[in-house]
Amino acid sequence: MLALVDCNNFYASCERLFQPSYRRKPLIVLSNNDGCVIARSNEAKALGIEMGVPLFKIRPLVERHGIALFSSNFPLYGDISARVMQVLGGMTPQLEVYSIDEAFMEVPTQDLGCFGREVHLRVRKWVGIPVTVGIGKTKTLAKVASFIGKRRNTLYHICDSKDLLQVPVGEVWGIGRAFATKLKRRGIHTAACLAGASPDQVRRLLGVVGMRTCLELRGEIAYPLEKGPEPKKNIGVSRSFSQGVTDLEVLRGAAAHFAERAGEKLRAQGSHAAGLMVFLNTDRFQPNPYFGHTHVALCTSTNRSAPLIKAACAGLVQLFRHGLKYKKLGILATGLAPIDGGSLFTPYDAKPQRMQESIDAINKRYGRHCIQSALNLRNDWLGGKNSLSNRYTTAWDELPEVS
DNA sequence: TCTGGGGTCCTAGGACCC
DNA sequence: TCTGGGGTCCTAGGACCC
Numbered sequence: 001m002l003a004l005v006d007c008n009n010f011y012a013s014c015e016r017l018f019q020p021s022y023r024r025k026p027l028i029v030l031s032n033n034d035g036c037v038i039a040r041s042n043e044a045k046a047l048g049i050e051m052g053v054p055l056f057k058i059r060p061l062v063e064r065h066g067i068a069l070f071s072s073n074f075p076l077y078g079d080i081s082a083r084v085m086q087v088l089g090g091m092t093p094q095l096e097v098y099s100i101d102e103a104f105m106e107v108p109t110q111d112l113g114c115f116g117r118e119v120h121l122r123v124r125k126w127v128g129i130p131v132t133v134g135i136g137k138t139k140t141l142a143k144v145a146s147f148i149g150k151r152r153n154t155l156y157h158i159c160d161s162k163d164l165l166q167v168p169v170g171e172v173w174g175i176g177r178a179f180a181t182k183l184k185r186r187g188i189h190t191a192a193c194l195a196g197a198s199p200d201q202v203r204r205l206l207g208v209v210g211m212r213t214c215l216e217l218r219g220e221i222a223y224p225l226e227k228g229p230e231p232k233k234n235i236g237v238s239r240s241f242s243q244g245v246t247d248l249e250v251l252r253g254a255a256a257h258f259a260e261r262a263g264e265k266l267r268a269q270g271s272h273a274a275g276l277m278v279f280l281n282t283d284r285f286q287p288n289p290y291f292g293h294t295h296v297a298l299c300t301s302t303n304r305s306a307p308l309i310k311a312a313c314a315g316l317v318q319l320f321r322h323g324l325k326y327k328k329l330g331i332l333a334t335g336l337a338p339i340d341g342g343s344l345f346t347p348y349d350a351k352p353q354r355m356q357e358s359i360d361a362i363n364k365r366y367g368r369h370c371i372q373s374a375l376n377l378r379n380d381w382l383g384g385k386n387s388l389s390n391r392y393t394t395a396w397d398e399l400p401e402v403s
Numbered sequence: 404t405c406t407g408g409g410g411t412c413c414t415a416g417g418a419c420c421c
Numbered sequence: 422t423c424t425g426g427g428g429t430c431c432t433a434g435g436a437c438c439c
Contacts, residue, residue, distance in 0.1 A: 031407035038407070054406040072407085099410095099439045176437050209413065209437075236409060285406065330408090 001107040002225065004134040004142035005088055005119055007081075008150070010101035011039035014080045015070050017128045018392045018400055027068040030055060033242040033383035034071055071385035079393045083127045091119060096226045104139055104225055116156025135159060139223045140216035143173040144191060164192035164217065174213035179206050191217055231269045231338065237261045238330025242383035244283065245326045251280070252313055253378030258331045259305065259312035260373060266303035266333060267360065274301045274335025276308060278315030283327045292319035301337065304356045308333070309373055329381075 007013060011029040016022045026043035030036065036054050047065055049058055055069075062069065081100045089095050092105040109115050116133040123131050134146025136159035144167055149157030157163075170180035172191050182205055188194050194202070195217035203211035212222035237258040245251055255278070266273055275297045282290045296311040312331050359371045369376070390398035 033405090033407080035405075036407055052407085056405040059405090102439075174437070178436060207413065207436085232410075234410070238408065240407065242405085283406090327406095 001112060001135055001137060002139060002142045003092075003105050003107050003116065003119065004098075004136075004139065004146045005084075005103050005105065005123070005131050006134065006146050006150075007084060007101040008130045008132055009039055009041050010081075010129070011070075011072065011077055012041040012044075013129050014077050015073075015389055016041075017080065018389065022068055025068060026065055027070065028062075029070045029072055030387070031072060032239060034069070034386055035240065035242075038072060069387045071388040073389050073391065075391045075394045076389065080127065080129060084123055084129055084131070087123050087126050088119065091115075091122065094225055094227075097229065104142065106225060107135060112158050113156070116158070120155040132156065137219045138216040138221050139225075140173050140213055141219065144217075147171055161192075164195055165190055167191035169194050172213060172217070174209065174216075179210055182206065231271055231336070232265075233336055234332055234334070235262055235265045235269075235271075235273070235336065236330060236332040237265075238279065238328065239381070239383075240328045241326065241381050245381055246324070248317070248320050250378055250381050251316055251320065251326060251329060253375050254329050254381040255312040255316045255331065256309045256373045256375035257379070258329070259308040260376065262331055262333050263303055263305040263308045266336070267356075270339050271336045272301035272303050272339055273308070273333035274298060274337070275333075276311040276315060277332040277334055278312060278319060279328070279330040279332070280316065280319040280326055281328045282324050290321065290324055292321075294318050295334070301335070303339070304352060305359075305373065306352065306356075309375065313375075 012027050015027065015029065022041075024043065025041070026047055026049075027041040028037050028044050028049060029039035031038045034055055036052050037049060037058070038052070040049050040051070044067055047061060047067070049061065049067070055062075061067070077100060085095070085097050085103060088103050088105055092108055094106040096104045098104055107115050112135050116135055119133050120131055123129055132146050132149045132154075133156035134142045134144070134149055135156065136142040136145045141159045144163055145157045145159035147167060148159075148163050149155075167190060169175055169183050169189055169191060170177070172194065175183070175194070183189075183194065186205070188197060194214055197214060199211050199214050199218075202214040206213075215222045239254065239258070241254075245254075259276070262273075262276075275295055277293060277295050280290075280292045284291075294315045296315045298307055298311055302308065315331070316329070363370050390400070392398060392400050
């Protein structure tokens, strides 16, 4: 049997962990630039705040009900997530960390209820975060169980066949808006109905992906538990700007920053990139937006910041058109491959490599961005985070104080 | 005025090879 | 007038996830 452990309203719960006065109060967490809602406490959900709505559309509601606002604080959420996963890792022979707030695990005992309750209690006690445990024969059924558990507000739920009747087909893991529309058009409205359909028919309608979901709902494993974390096949960094940017030099600062960040991510997973895709757009909500993208090949595969920055800036200059007001810039490292020491034909120069290692060592010891590209000094593209909480667990000068 | 960021997988079609 | 068969790799686009 498989369990899905899902942290309830994860980002909202993280904020409450260090500011308990917000318990039982409506609270929302906002995306970059305090733009959209990306997490809501149950009280905020009850007020009708939808996932993903832009803040400006719900301002009146926020003020009327005194809803607490938080800017997103990913250093905090990432650290709390790691603690939750560590606790889960101690309770199962096999854990698959699925996202920042979810993990699948093999249930090592016959007593499913006891296991579900124990997982909830242990995470609650050791980390302080509420989780819902869904148990089923497949990942998709564990997801169904978690859906029911959350709706009934229980600590855990074990999937049984009647549950599928209560789950709208669009709520099934793997069925998004487009698939749900196609299914409903053919009279398939619930998970039970999808499970009852013929897998071949579902395959013709939705392709193999849809068919796998159908099989999983019937109790047949199509997505086994994964062993270790696979290295990422793409690594991207992008940001929207709160104010439109017209100045190439400001964009260059942002491009350098993103390339440096991408380099950090590449080095962290031990990969090289062969190229860099650069994206530049104007406001997508205005008429005739500009969407530019270009690919820049790197002379040799690398994960060092300097050549990545150079490539990012080269791509940017290609895409830049005078007189436009840009709202978003992004880069994507492509052609990722593990570092293998290079081949006979790749030129290898140890010096820049050693320099990168030294920079990383200094930054690790004295703080991120202690040494960085001078281009990064131009950071006026950075948007505001008006309601940012402290990094309670990852920054010495922001630790909680007890008086 | 204000609208997130970071991923995955599958499929179809074109280029190219023998 | 007749115009093969089989394979790989790459890319773009669409669907999904949190």
